[in-house]
Amino acid sequence: KAGVTQTPRYLIKTRGQQVTLSCSPISGHRSVSWYQQTPGQGLQFLFEYFSETQRNKGNFPGRFSGRQFSNSRSEMNVSTLELGDSALYLCASSLDPTSGAPSYEQYFGPGTRLTVT
Amino acid sequence: AQSVAQPEDQVNVAEGNPLTVKCTYSVSGNPYLFWYVQYPNRGLQFLLKYITGDNLVKGSYGFEAEFNKSQTSFHLKKPSALVSDSALYFCAVRDGGNNFNKFYFGSGTKLNVKP
Numbered sequence: 001k002a003g004v005t006q007t008p009r010y011l012i013k014t015r016g017q018q019v020t021l022s023c024s025p026i027s028g029h030r031s032v033s034w035y036q037q038t039p040g041q042g043l044q045f046l047f048e049y050f051s052e053t054q055r056n057k058g059n060f061p062g063r064f065s066g067r068q069f070s071n072s073r074s075e076m077n078v079s080t081l082e083l084g085d086s087a088l089y090l091c092a093s094s095l096d097p098t099s100g101a102p103s104y105e106q107y108f109g110p111g112t113r114l115t116v117t
Numbered sequence: 118a119q120s121v122a123q124p125e126d127q128v129n130v131a132e133g134n135p136l137t138v139k140c141t142y143s144v145s146g147n148p149y150l151f152w153y154v155q156y157p158n159r160g161l162q163f164l165l166k167y168i169t170g171d172n173l174v175k176g177s178y179g180f181e182a183e184f185n186k187s188q189t190s191f192h193l194k195k196p197s198a199l200v201s202d203s204a205l206y207f208c209a210v211r212d213g214g215n216n217f218n219k220f221y222f223g224s225g226t227k228l229n230v231k232p
Binding site for chain 2: 004006033090096110111113
């Protein structure tokens with residue numbers, strides 16, 4: 001079974017631009033979560049999508065948004081980029097715990113390294 | 118609120134020696150606990166989880182973790198460390214309430230295994 005894939009792997013943008021990152025979950029996984037990883041803040045939860053609906057949201061400004069498609073693929077968008085948005089953005093997928101025991105671990109993609117200059 | 122603490126930023130151990138990476142947690146309700154490992158420029162890889170049952174959980178690559186409810190700890194262990202185990206390790210707890218699939222991660226512990 002193919003793992004979680006993320007595109008692009010690396011991205012360089014300038015302040016004020018916007019960016020869209022893509023994530024394809026493991027086949028059969030309908031829950032997709034996004035995280036921002038930085039050396040100073042560690043792993044921070046951005047949001048989680050299930051069945052094309054945002055189910056959970058972390059404490060990030062409205063410039064960060066996302067969506068999920070009917071095939072469970074997900075995108076996240078960051079508008080009006082700031083220098084502080086430079087980070088590794090990780091996507092993770094899992095089976096839906098509401099359909100059974102809440103024991104499902106998340107599987108992570110390799111991440112997209114975003115650099116804002 | 119759920120939270121996870123990894124008190125050590127870095128752990129150094131010699132190859133062949135046992136290793137322990139510490140994790141403590143705070144949850145309301147039943148704890149669902151996980152360990153992940155991250156190699157440079159890679160995503161996180163799942164190692165093991167505790168949901169219920171035996172307090173000693175075995176996972177990938179010879180790692181195991183001990184769940185201790187009274188001490189609210191979930192320490193990662195390995196009897197004999199390898200140089201290739203050098204990586205960043207994260208402990209995580211999953212929200213067991215209505216916010217399904219919201220994971221809280223510790224700050225990470227860098228494991229250095231020296232030959």
